[in-house]
Amino acid sequence: MKYLLFTFIVIFSASAVSQQAPAITKAPTQYYTFGVVPQQSAFKLAEMWTPVLQYVSAQTGIVLKFVTAKDIPSFEEALAQGQYDIAYMNPYHYTVFHEKSGYNPLVRDVKKPLQGIIVTRRDSQITDLSQLHGLTLAFPAPAAFAASIVPRAELSRAGISITPRYVHSHDSVYLNVIKGLFMAGGGIMRSLEHLPPEQRAKLKVLWQSQEYTGHAIAAKNDVPQPHKEQLINAFAQLGKTEQGRLLLEKLNFRELQAATNEDWDDVRSLGIHSLSRPDY
Numbered sequence: 001m002k003y004l005l006f007t008f009i010v011i012f013s014a015s016a017v018s019q020q021a022p023a024i025t026k027a028p029t030q031y032y033t034f035g036v037v038p039q040q041s042a043f044k045l046a047e048m049w050t051p052v053l054q055y056v057s058a059q060t061g062i063v064l065k066f067v068t069a070k071d072i073p074s075f076e077e078a079l080a081q082g083q084y085d086i087a088y089m090n091p092y093h094y095t096v097f098h099e100k101s102g103y104n105p106l107v108r109d110v111k112k113p114l115q116g117i118i119v120t121r122r123d124s125q126i127t128d129l130s131q132l133h134g135l136t137l138a139f140p141a142p143a144a145f146a147a148s149i150v151p152r153a154e155l156s157r158a159g160i161s162i163t164p165r166y167v168h169s170h171d172s173v174y175l176n177v178i179k180g181l182f183m184a185g186g187g188i189m190r191s192l193e194h195l196p197p198e199q200r201a202k203l204k205v206l207w208q209s210q211e212y213t214g215h216a217i218a219a220k221n222d223v224p225q226p227h228k229e230q231l232i233n234a235f236a237q238l239g240k241t242e243q244g245r246l247l248l249e250k251l252n253f254r255e256l257q258a259a260t261n262e263d264w265d266d267v268r269s270l271g272i273h274s275l276s277r278p279d280y
Helices: 014-020 042-060 072-080 091-101 145-157 170-178 189-193 225-240 242-250 261-268
Strands: 005-007 030-036 062-069 086-089 103-109 116-121 136-139 163-166 184-188 203-208 216-220 256-258
Touching: 030 042, 030 072, 042 062, 042 225, 042 242, 062 072, 062 225, 072 086, 072 091, 086 091, 086 103, 091 103, 091 145, 091 216, 091 261, 103 225, 103 261, 116 145, 116 170, 116 189, 136 145, 136 170, 145 163, 145 184, 170 184, 170 189, 170 203, 184 189, 189 203, 216 225, 225 242, 225 256
Parallel strands: 030 062, 030 086, 136 163, 136 184
Antiparallel strands: 005 062, 086 216, 103 216, 103 256, 116 184, 116 203
16 A cells, blocks of 8 residues: 555443444445544544444444554545445545545535634734744644645735645644744644543634635445445434433534535535645
8 A cells, every 4th residue: 555544443441332322223234444534543432433433333233443554645545446335534625526536425524514723822922814924833734724725825815925745644733833833733623622621721722714615524436335325324313312422522522414415515616626626
């Protein structure tokens, strides 16, 4: 492989599993890899996603195996090659890899749109975007939609020249800004809210974008339609039980519902292709 793919198998005690997901009552019928965009550390993502995937697997008998990549560009390469059967990807990734690799949407969070942000240290004297002119800013990756493409486009439209530095994940952006290595950086509200309170308290939001359709959970064309429908139903049912709602809260989700390709036309309409990675 041209990229390094990280796979995490999180092992829980029998009692811990019983508290997070019901016992599988039907024999597993299929096994799929479930790729998650590495906005946070791999360990943190595994803690957040594994209980949800276990729960959905228990409801459907379809085994979903959590995987991620060492950084966002590696995740993009895996999507380009169709390495994940199912993946949680940002809106821009979805519009690209729907066309490039044949990913089609299963569900999205219909009650929590995506907003890009630029953050600074809470004690920073920076209070306006114009003060960023000439500075080097931290971003997760070139094609991170709301955390990189949208903020850079806004700065460009405002005539504010900055030098982007890519640090691989949203959490790395926040930690680099907290440490004072960069005066500001790009992220999204969802990942900022996932920071430990003591870290989040050290940051302030300098700017936030308009709202866009959020991330997609999407499956490759070769995943059978009956399996897609089972998974859509299981993800949608998460918000209808107390246990499911608790699992969604850990992901900072509100309500997953069936999605259509047209849901991401707001992203397509931006005309931001000049800011995408050149090989896309």
